[in-house]
Amino acid sequence: MIDRGASALSLPDDWPAHPEPILALNGIGSFDWDLDTGLFHLDARAHEVFDLRPDEYDGRAESLAVRVPRTEAYRVDAVVTRAMKDGSEGYGTYFRIRRRDGTLRWTHVQGRIRRDGTGRPRRIVGILRDATQELQELDELATRREHADLETARRQQTSVVQFATAALAHARTVDDVLDVLKDTHGLTHLGATSLVMGLVEAGRIRLIAEGPARSFVPGTRVTRIDEPYPMSEVVRTLSPRFIESPEEFAERYPILWPHLADLNITSAAYLPLIAQTRPIGAMGLLYSDRHGFSPEDRNVLVALGTGIAQSLQRAMLYEQEMDLAEGLQQAMLPRTIPSVAGADVAVRYRAASIGGTLGRDIGGDWYDLIPLPGGRVGAVIGDVQGHDTHAAAVMGQLRIVLRAYAAEGHPPATVMARASVFLHELDTDRFATCLYAEADLTTGVVQAVRAGHIDALVRRADGACRRVPVEGGLPLGLSAEFDRLEYPVGTLELDPGCTLLLCTDGLVERPGSDLDDGIRDLAALVGSGPGDVRALADFLIDVAEERGGEDDVALLLLRRRMPDTPQPGGRLQQHVAPGDAEALTGARHMIRSAVRAWGATDRADEIELTADELITNALMHTEGAAIVTLRVLTGPDRRLRVEVEDSSSALPRRRDPGEQGVSGRGLLLVELLSDGWGVEARGGGKCVWSEFLTPERAPEEPGQSHGRPGPT
Known part of the structure; x- marks a missing residue:
């Protein structure tokens, strides 16, 4: 503190100042500091604040050093000096004192500076009090505020983490x-x-x-x-x-x-x-x-x-x-689709959208187009159960074997049955739905086999679109497991300008909707779409994209064109099992459709009757099934050839039935009605054939396409 030293000047008349009693009641002491004499008067309450007895204090400011630590004294002295020099009326500050027991206590001092007429400081009158509890409360308040600020910061930080997460x-x-x-x-x-x-x-x-x-x-x-x-x-x-x-x-x-x-x-x-x-x-x-x-x-x-x-x-x-x-999906699907004479083809694949699940944006849907001899083509659409890489792998294997069976020349029902056995023998628990359609683009005759799959659609040249119902069998894998490998064959006619549509259920099914309603809606959509097959395929996939869904989509469109030049005849084949009346009816329908499409209507009755006799003989005199093949042979003379193959090596014999006999006339009819017939060995069995001369002429307009034919 400032030490002015003793002075001979007389003290002011009102020195020392007398504070109001109310101050003492509130624990506040007072002091009066005469700057000329250096005397520093403390009242009784101020003595208590400094923890000094009256006999321990000589009235001088420097004597307070016994209670004020040196660093605190320097700081307070600086505050007072600055206030006197800058013309301030007063000052206030906190400082610590050391009581006689050695504890430190906070003290607050507040002084008012009295000056003479020239502005020179003459006297400081002030008050002081113990401020320890006050500062402790302030510390606690500051601590609470700090904790609140920290809590706010923690909440903000938590908010950042939560937002990012x-x-x-x-x-x-x-x-x-x-x-x-x-x-x-x-x-x-x-x-x-x-x-x-x-x-x-x-x-x-x-x-x-x-x-x-x-x-x-x-x-x-x-x-x-x-x-x-x-x-x-x-x-x-x-x-x-x-x-x-x-x-x-x-x-x-x-x-x-x-x-x-x-x-x-x-x-x-x-x-x-x-x-x-x-x-x-x-x-x-x-x-x-x-x-x-x-x-x-x-x-x-x-x-x-x-x-x-x-x-x-x-x-x-x-x-x-x-x-x-x-x-994997692209490797399993065909890399390219071969061009097919007499047809326009479009294929599309759309992956599923199953958000947040790794590896589940693909599935087992597939398509394939298989060129076959004699102007024929096989169209395949299928769907392996599941949406994962395993489904895609199974799909790839199934596609390859189905293509191989078709390329070997097996009829559609056999292709499907063998594919089912293959899938059943794989080390997998998956099954698959499939639709295989074998189309003769020369005649327009299509033979379709369905294994648990949705039906095909046919769009006519005028835009009308309809569902083609085909009696189906169990899905691939399941039919072999339950020993139900018979797959009925449906026959339909695809007129020039008509489009065959094969698709998987991802294009049809919608949550909460019936499958039949979905197929009707799809038929209406196809009918309203563009005529070009590629544009129509894009249109349908765009609709599927807008709709979304958790299933992938495979799509195959095949539109039959009218040939620019006359084409050689095709080849049709039908499998007829013993006791299968529907298969026999289907074979008759196939022959009738082909004869009309190939321009041999004038010999239709002869061809049908001859084929019927050959099929009946094979079923009656052997223990196995018959495979009926109808083909056109080109050369100097155009001929239509009917072949019936069975598993027996016994050759047919002509017999004289007599006037009253009811059997033995079959081969006589064959010889009488056909222009030639014969027998060929086929492995462990044989093939009985007959041929008919059919001069080149324009084919008749085919009638309405058929699904599963009725009895004839």
Whole structure:
């Protein structure tokens, strides 16, 4: 405190000042300090505050040093001196005193400076009190406020983590992760101005987010991990880097900073993106209004980096899974569809959309087009149970064997039965639905076999579209398991300009809708679509895309064209089992349709009767089935040939039935009605054939297409 020393000047008349009694009642003491004499008077309450007895105090300011620690005395003296020099009327401050028991207590002093006419300080009158409890309460209040601020900060930090976690939970691809982080709202929550990110690939960092506009550094699209860049550093060390000022940025990364100097970057945080203990990338958050990072800020950013790394790894795994699945799907589907003389063909495939489930955006749907001899073509549509890579793998195997069976020349029912046995013998629990249609593009006759699949549709040249019902069998795999391998064959006629549509149920089924209603809606949609098969296929797939759904879609369209030049005849085949009246009826219908389509109507009765006799003989005199084949032979004389193959090696014999006989006339009729007949050995069996001369003429207009034919 200021020590003016003793003075011979007389004290003021009102010295010492007498405080109001109310002050003492409130624990407040008073002092009167005469600056000319240096006397420092304390009242009784002030003695108590300083913990001094009257006999221990000589009335001098410097004597208070016994209670005021030196550092506190210097600070109070500075406050008083400044107030006297700058013309202030008073001052106030807190300081500590040491009581006789050695404890420190806070004291508050407040003084009023009295000056003479020249402004010179003459006297200071003031009050003082014990302020220990007051400051403790203030400390407690400040502590509570600090805790409240910390709690608010924690809530904000929790909000940031929750926002990032919730947003990233829906990210399925790397681009989705970037969209979440680069979104304005997202960056606001992160507190950053812009984002830079790179992925580790083969010992290098490939940039996928470039940071602020106009900040791209040439040559940094792909960088080595050992280069002097912040992202390379955090990947090398697996530790974050917090840059708290532009000066620090310029000093630590002199190559990079010149490209950022004009962008008002005040600080930055670079975080390694670590998943399963290995770095998969790095992320940089650039700030334009932040200087420094508190420990809480750093903890939050590190936690965010961990969450972002996990989301990024999940997205990368998803993309890898999808690449693998799509590659497998494309490898299993035909790479190209062969051109077919006399037809326009379009195929399409649309993957399912099962969000958030790795590997389930593909399935077992497939299509195939199989060129066959004699102007025929096989069209296949199928669906293996399930939506995963296993379904795609089974689909690929099934497609190959079905194509092989068809190419071997087996009739449609046999192709389907053998495919079912193959699937049953695979080490899988999957089954498959399938529809196989074998079309003779010369005649327009189509033989269809259905294994648990939805029916085909036919669109006429005028745009009218209808469902073609075909009696079906069990799905592939199940029919072999339950020993029900008989597949009925439906026959229909495809006129020139008509389109055959085969599809999987993903194009038809909708949640809450009946399958029949879906097929009717599809028929209406096909009828309203474009006439060109490729445009129609695109139109139908676009509708499926808009509708969405959790099933993939396969689609095959085959439109029969009218040949520009006369084409050689085709070949039709029908399998007839013993006791199968419907198959026999189907064979008769096939022969009738082919004869009319091939322009041999004038000999239709002869051909049908001869074929019927050959089929009947095969079924009656052998223990197995008959395979009926109808073909046109071209050459100097155009001939229609009927072949009936069975498994017996016994040759047919002509017998004289007598006048009253009811059997033995079959071969006589065959010889009488045909222009030639004979027998050929076929492996363990034989083939009985007959031929009919059919001069070239225009075919008749085919009638309405048929599904499963009725009795004739």
